[in-house]
Amino acid sequence: MEDRFVGIREFVLTVEKGSLTAAAAQLGITGSAVGKSISKLEARLGVQLLHRTTRRIDLTGEGEAYLLSCRRVFEELEQTESFLATGHQHPIGRVRVDLPTTFGRRHIVPTLLDLAERYEKLDLDVTLRDQPVDMVAQGIDLAVRIGELGDHPDLIARRLGEQHLMTCASPGYLSRRGVPLSYADLFQHDCLTGWRRGARPAWLLKDEQGKFERHEVSARHELTDGDALLEACIRGAGLAQLPVWLAGEAIQSGALVPVLPEISGASMPIHVIWQKTWHMQPKVKVTVDALTQLAAARSDIFNAKCDAL
CATH class of the missing domain: 3.40.190.290 (D-Maltodextrin-Binding Protein; domain 2)
Incomplete structure (x- = not known):
């Protein structure tokens, strides 16, 4: 079964860092690998998330909406892990x-x-x-x-x-x-x-x-x-x-x-x-x-x- 989480972390990091290269450095992989993961994600979703040029990366309208959802999921996960580790919700x-x-x-x-x-x-x-x-x-x-x-x-x-x-x-x-x-x-x-x-x-x-x-x-x-x-x-x-x-x-x-x-x-x-x-x-x-x-x-x-x- 296709992994529904492939490319999500790469997508969010690329937006936050501003480039494929910066996201790759954070993840310890190549920029090409980051780009391929995001392309697989876009293919699975059937929409374009990013406008890529040689100088910059911009979110599409669909990318902005998807980014909000991804960030919410990551925040929920981080809070749940914090609660499991400490017994308190911060x-x-x-x-x-x-x-x-x-x-x-x-x-x-x-x-x-x-x-x-x-x-x-x-x-x-x-x-x-x-x-x-x-x-x-x-x-x-x-x-x-x-x-x-x-x-x-x-x-x-x-x-x-x-x-x-x-x-x-x-x-x-x-x-x-x-x-x-x-x-x-x-x-x-x-x-x-x-x-x-x-x-x-x-x-x-x-x-x-x-x-x-x-x-x-x-x-x-x-x-x-x-x-x-x-x-x-x-x-x-x-x-x-x-x-x-x-x-x-x-x-x-x-x-x-x-x-x-x-x-x-x-x-x-x-x-x-x-x-x-x-x-x-x-x-x-x-x-x-x-x-x-x-x-x-x-x-x-x-x-x-x-x-x-």
Whole structure:
């Protein structure tokens, strides 16, 4: 019977080392032998995994997907062997985490770095973006999401807290342009918003029935980064709707002033989500546990409300 594992180790090492020669040196065989093993693997799978030229090796689309699966298998095997040898399951391998840009950079990445220092065999692969992503297709182990979650049967979610929004402006801007007193007044002001592909600029505001809905606003500046949005608001460029975890210090210092509190103050949940598998890998478990502990210890971030400032 054909050996289904022929070429897998050679394939992974070639990608990680960047060449057949480097992979061969690691394995103690010739570059030609490595190339033949990968060719046999491609023939068995019926797809091309690598684009090979005289100067470089690149993954094909199928190669990228197969590489993710191979790495997962190797990590599972290493963790199982570690458990058999020591009787304890230690987090081993690369944990792939997807985070909201500003929130992740400010409040999640430091915890992940602390975790990696604690576990020397735990490696990080962190992406920062504010667009939804298919975690299963892209091989992401866990993610932090702000907002309501859809129905995803392949994912598990744990609530960490909630994000509260507030509309605010600098004292200088308000003295120059006046204080808005109603939703209609917003159309007489310069509004600062985040940018979303294919969506009109909008804020979450309370309607006449007391429900928070998306209301279009006239945006003068659209900025994709939360810190840039905060800076623009502090410098008097306009009104902005900002999360309390981002604007709280500026409000406490007087650099920003809350406005329209009667129709602002929407909240949305913060979750950590991960892929549903028959066995929760130690690397995923310790990361989820660390984020849960962070949320419990930092209510000023994960449950900060406008009236608590």
